[in-house]
Amino acid sequence: MPRRSAIEAQRTKETITRRASDVASLEGLERLTIGRLAGDLEMSKAGVIGHFGTKEALQLATLEDAIARFTEHVWLPAATSPAGVERLRTIVRAWSTYLTDGTFPGGCFLTAASFEFDGRSGAVRDRIASALRQWTEVLVDEVRTAVDAGELPADTDPEQVAFELQALAAGATQTAQLHHDPASSRRCRHGMQRCLGLA
Amino acid sequence: MPRRSAIEAQRTKETITRRASDVASLEGLERLTIGRLAGDLEMSKAGVIGHFGTKEALQLATLEDAIARFTEHVWLPAATSPAGVERLRTIVRAWSTYLTDGTFPGGCFLTAASFEFDGRSGAVRDRIASALRQWTEVLVDEVRTAVDAGELPADTDPEQVAFELQALAAGATQTAQLHHDPASSRRCRHGMQRCLGLA
DNA sequence: CCTACCGATCGGTAGG
DNA sequence: CCTACCGATCGGTAGG
Numbered sequence: 001m002p003r004r005s006a007i008e009a010q011r012t013k014e015t016i017t018r019r020a021s022d023v024a025s026l027e028g029l030e031r032l033t034i035g036r037l038a039g040d041l042e043m044s045k046a047g048v049i050g051h052f053g054t055k056e057a058l059q060l061a062t063l064e065d066a067i068a069r070f071t072e073h074v075w076l077p078a079a080t081s082p083a084g085v086e087r088l089r090t091i092v093r094a095w096s097t098y099l100t101d102g103t104f105p106g107g108c109f110l111t112a113a114s115f116e117f118d119g120r121s122g123a124v125r126d127r128i129a130s131a132l133r134q135w136t137e138v139l140v141d142e143v144r145t146a147v148d149a150g151e152l153p154a155d156t157d158p159e160q161v162a163f164e165l166q167a168l169a170a171g172a173t174q175t176a177q178l179h180h181d182p183a184s185s186r187r188c189r190h191g192m193q194r195c196l197g198l199a
Numbered sequence: 200m201p202r203r204s205a206i207e208a209q210r211t212k213e214t215i216t217r218r219a220s221d222v223a224s225l226e227g228l229e230r231l232t233i234g235r236l237a238g239d240l241e242m243s244k245a246g247v248i249g250h251f252g253t254k255e256a257l258q259l260a261t262l263e264d265a266i267a268r269f270t271e272h273v274w275l276p277a278a279t280s281p282a283g284v285e286r287l288r289t290i291v292r293a294w295s296t297y298l299t300d301g302t303f304p305g306g307c308f309l310t311a312a313s314f315e316f317d318g319r320s321g322a323v324r325d326r327i328a329s330a331l332r333q334w335t336e337v338l339v340d341e342v343r344t345a346v347d348a349g350e351l352p353a354d355t356d357p358e359q360v361a362f363e364l365q366a367l368a369a370g371a372t373q374t375a376q377l378h379h380d381p382a383s384s385r386r387c388r389h390g391m392q393r394c395l396g397l398a
Numbered sequence: 399c400c401t402a403c404c405g406a407t408c409g410g411t412a413g414g
Numbered sequence: 415c416c417t418a419c420c421g422a423t424c425g426g427t428a429g430g
Contacts, residue, residue: 012399026318031229034425046427047399055425106318111373115314118376119225119305129377163386167370171362174310174369177317178328187362211415233409245411246415254409 013051016041017065020058025066026106028116029059029124059124066109067131073098075138085151088142088196092165096189099169100176107177111170136162143196152197164195212250215240216264219257224265225305227315228258228323258323265308266330272297274337284350287341287395291364295388298368299375306376310369335361342395351396363394 019041024032034055038045052058078090099108106112114132117125143158172188175181218240223231233254237244251257277289298307305311313331316324342357371387374380 009399028227028229028315028318030227033423035423044400045425046401049426050399053426112314112317114373114377115311116227118311118373119227125377132373132377159382160386160389163370163374163382164367164390166373167366167387167390168363170369170373171366174313174317174331174365175362178313178324178331183358183362187359188366190359191363191366208415232407234407243416244409245417248410249415252410 009051013061014065016048016051016058017061020062021066021069021109022105024062024106025104025109025112029062029113030116032059032062034058056123060127063113063124063127063131066104066113069103070098070108070110070131070135073103083142084146084149085196085198088139088146089198091139091142092189092192092196092198095165095169096172096185096192099172099188100185107173108169111173132166136166139165161195165192168192168195208250212260213264215247215250215257216260219261220265220268220308221304223261223305224303224308224311228261228312229315231258231261233257255322259326262312262323262326262330265303265312268302269297269307269309269334272302282341283345283348284395284397287345288397290338290341291388291391291395291397294364294368295371295384295391298371298387299384306372307368310372331365335365338364360394364391367391367394 016037020032020037023037023040034045034049038048041048049055049058052061074091074095077094078087081087081090110128110131113124113128117128139162140158143152143156143161146152147154147156147158168188168191171191172184175187176184215236219231219236222236222239233244233248237247240247248254248257251260273290273294276293277286280286280289309327309330312323312327316327338361339357342351342355342360345351346353346355346357367387367390370390371383374386375383
């Protein structure tokens with residue numbers, strides 16, 4: 001039974017994608033090269049790419065690692081809150097913190113990858129788009145629940161609110177990474193709260 | 200007198216940077232390679248890079264072309280409006296249109312370049328940061344003027360408003376390019392108007 | 399998981 | 415502005 005080596009191979013694979021998502025958050029999914037990753041991890045190029053087959057498969061696995069980290073840091077803390085405004089409050093807090101707290105050394109991986117791949121085609125771009133769309137749908141559902149419960153005004157446009165929340169997250173990533181502005185997280189949180197009428 | 204050839208050389212240079220900023224808005228400033236640009240323009244690689252010397256100088260010249268296009272499409276229409284809320288109204292209209300009207304085939308070049316270079320160092324990153332900071336200062340000044348004139352509430356935070364406007368522009372770029380969402384420009388404009396209390 | 403290698407492409411230069 | 419070329423690095427493979 002090759003159980004032992006299969007477990008070790010899985011662990012190596014996770015080490016690679018973790019490192020890859022860190023590097024890619026700083027430099028981009030495309031500048032992440034197999035050779036550099038091998039050097040960082042003190043492995044051979046063949047040892048790295050052998051786990052995935054192609055660079056695109058490595059990028060997709062890296063993306064899954066990043067999506068899991070987003071879910072863990074932003075969704076998980078809110079999942080146990082009651083649906084509606086209370087859950088939105090928790091999401092706003094966790095999300096605005098996550099954007100600047102060093103979960104990724106180069107800021108939110110998904111935001112960066114979205115801008116990097118939005119002009120291309122292929123499986124990587126499609127997966128980025130589906131992940132962001134799914135998160136938008138979560139936000140729309142929460143806002144709708146809050147409206148139905150009378151916690152938010154009846155004329156609230158859930159799609160518009162979700163758009164603005166996503167935009168504020170992208171804006172915070174921009175000012176935090178480009179200007180190292182320490183107010184980024186606070187401005188993001190305040191904007192999101194105002195957007196939800198929680199200010 | 201080499202006037203004729205100098206003028207022609209200048210025109211060739213402008214042809215190169217215009218093409219470069221179009222391609223880079225779709226694929227990024229780094230994926231823009233000298234060889235591909237030469238192929239697109241039916242020139243030799245040496246003929247392209249000879250005008251600039253290094254790829255970094257080509258990227259900087261491309262950046263200046265993109266900054267000029269932003270200024271022309273977003274600032275110029277507002278420059279003749281009276282300072283304050285009326286000028287902000289014009290900026291919001293011009294900006295939200297520019298983001299999706301095909302000025303750049305891949306959406307706002309400066310937004311994309313910001314996310315592409317925010318994890319690096321060097322002259323290109325510095326120029327992107329200074330251009331965005333300058334635009335933020337323009338916005339802060341206009342909001343401050345509007346507050347001083349009593350057109351906006353006295354407790355308005357100009358820095359916060361400028362942050363949110365920039366964020367909404369980034370968000371519109373994201374949904375327009377990644378999801379081809381036709382509502383992007385409208386959502387951006389509505390968000391900006393709400394942010395300024397003009398809704 | 400390794401070494402050794404492939405063809406393609408990168409930025410850039412020499413010489414004209 | 416061109417042709418012809420340089421060393422470096424890319425993604426990927428053969429063979430073990």
